[in-house]
Amino acid sequence: MGRKPNAIVSEFFSRGAKLRDSSNRYEHTCKLCGQNFPKGRADSLLSHLTKTCQAISASDKQRVIRLWRITPDGANGKKSSASSRMVRGKTLNLPFAAKQGGFGGLNGLNVLAEASRRVGASDEMDPHDYSAAEVVGGEKSVVVDPALESLEKHNAASTPEARLQAALGGCASPSTAMVNHAESTSPAPAFMNNHSGPPDSIPDARQCSQLSLIAASANEMVTQEGALPLDPDNASDFDHATQRAALYPRPIAINPHPQAVAPPGFMNNFGELNNQPAKHKARSQFSEERRKEVQLVRKMGACLRCRMLKKTCSPGDPCTQCKNIQNPRVWMECCIRTRLTGQLEVYSAGLHTTLAYHDANNIKNQVPFEHSAGRMEMFYFDSHPPKFLTFGVLHGQKHLAPSLDQQLIATNDGEFGVPMQEVHLLDGDAEELATKLEVYMKQMASYFFDSEQSDFVRATVKIAWELSQSTSDDLLDGVLQLWIATRIVVDPTLQWQAYLNPTLPATTMQPLSSTSNESRVPIDQVNHPDSFSLLCSQLRGAAEKRAAKLAKAVLNKVEQRLLQKQREGNFRTFLGSMILLNCVERMTWFFQTWDREEYTDRWPLDHRPSHFAMQGDRLSGIVAMHLKMRALAPACVIDGETHILRAKDSSKEDAVQWFNAINVTANYLADRELARFDPSDSRSLDLKFCCKLFPPLEVATAPPPPTTTTTTTAF
16 A cells, blocks of 8 residues: 555646655656656655746646645644744843753753853843843743842942952952962963952952852752752752852853953053953844844845845845935846846746647547657758767557548458558657757757858857857857757747658667668658657757756856956857847747737647747846946947947957957947847847947047148258
């Protein structure tokens, strides 16, 4: 008999194979978006439904949140942990009594330990705190010994110097001579003299036996509580021991923070002797209100402005720092508490991943699939030697839809039937396909850059690729891979070429041979429309899965560079931001193409396409604002004759090379900033967001002509 499965997990996830360990867990796959969870942990599955799954509806999400309880006693656990927390402020804690005491939290030895701790710590505590102190032991208040209270009152009325002098020499006992002798022979006699208090602060002879009275009262308290009383002999021995201990300074275990004393004869800035002890500078604890405020800000996250300027952020919208800005010149977007990864969800939405998962499941419910002995070879570009992706294949046969003019085909049994068509699927989930696609993207990166149709974008990614190879810049390498993945997802001009090779297994990496070329069967849109559509859908989902990981890493890297001052690599950061915004422009175009009535029934996500299409404008504004604050954009001028943008500083070779490569005019940038959406052109929004990154343009002034001086010779 096993455990009863979670009802929420069974409703939204399909269970796979059991894990090969003793955890008694199974692999799970989300029925809504196709996300695979190889570990099958229940908390990860439920967190996916409530936080990351874009295909779940709002009503289902609320129902999951209402029914899901992380722990059965989650509320009780919070209450018990809150009640057991020690009271801060002006209350005193009893560490020994709380941990080792009995019912009331105190016994005889614990009372002695607490009394000794208070006597030793009296030099550090504020006297006003003792008057209003309340001792808490567990969850119950404990009455403090009256002798201890009298000791606290005396300590509150005297200075630390007087209490130290009283502890050292205030008692009349045979050991006083030893103390005086030690004082006279001490290498630093000024230490004792500096701490001599006034005559009215010296305690009477009764203070010498305070610890003995405390011990006796502790015995009475234990007797009243029902504990065993102290032995009189042991009590008398303890009385003599405590009297001897009172004559010497407290050990370091009792007084862990002794005050530092200035050396004798130390001169201050005014030429006077500094006989006052140096105060221990310790940061005071937060008040309860301030502590709650800090916890709230940490949970919400500090705004980007406070993080960049390293200011103390506060809760509220806007925060106190942003509210004090009266006329902002640069910082137009205030109190943006979410990170850049939270501003852009076009990749993490998983549109193609969800569509590919549902398409594959629908065809699997109609047609039984089997593993094929061959492999599927897919590629974009014809290269020498050929480079392509190889996958395992699932194949099945599907009945064609009957039509009125379709002729019946006789079968072997003499009956009439409808024609059959083979359907092929790639064997593997989106994660496995994305891993193979990553290798292909890196190997064919130069082909993707050279085949770009936009001159501006092609020149930009080529220069970024050269800088990435020469400097090993992580940001440029990641953003270029993101640009390639975005083009696979969005660009309709890129068409996969698929071939079914039944002679070679899927694991073989050898190049194509003449015999294998003859046996290859092309899978295209004309002869195998269903198979070709399914194959392209699976690869787009894999590219989107890869792009989601790349986008998260790239956005974190861009945010890190924008918030922190960089001594070098400013142009690389600018170039990486430019390519990132070009990816956002094309993803914006992609979601706007879905914002039409004919695609309403096929849309699988909870949020509408317009929700994702409007994120690019806000993200580009944030990135442009940070670039302007850090002055990372290269300065440029307009050529007075050709009106082409040129780098202002000729010493920056990378910027000069880039401006010469893009070869754009100021009018061209002004037109692209007002670009309109065209559903038939995936590049119709190019440079709409990138134009925000350019600094203010100025016309280059021609250098004055050289002046020629003519000399006249007088005859």
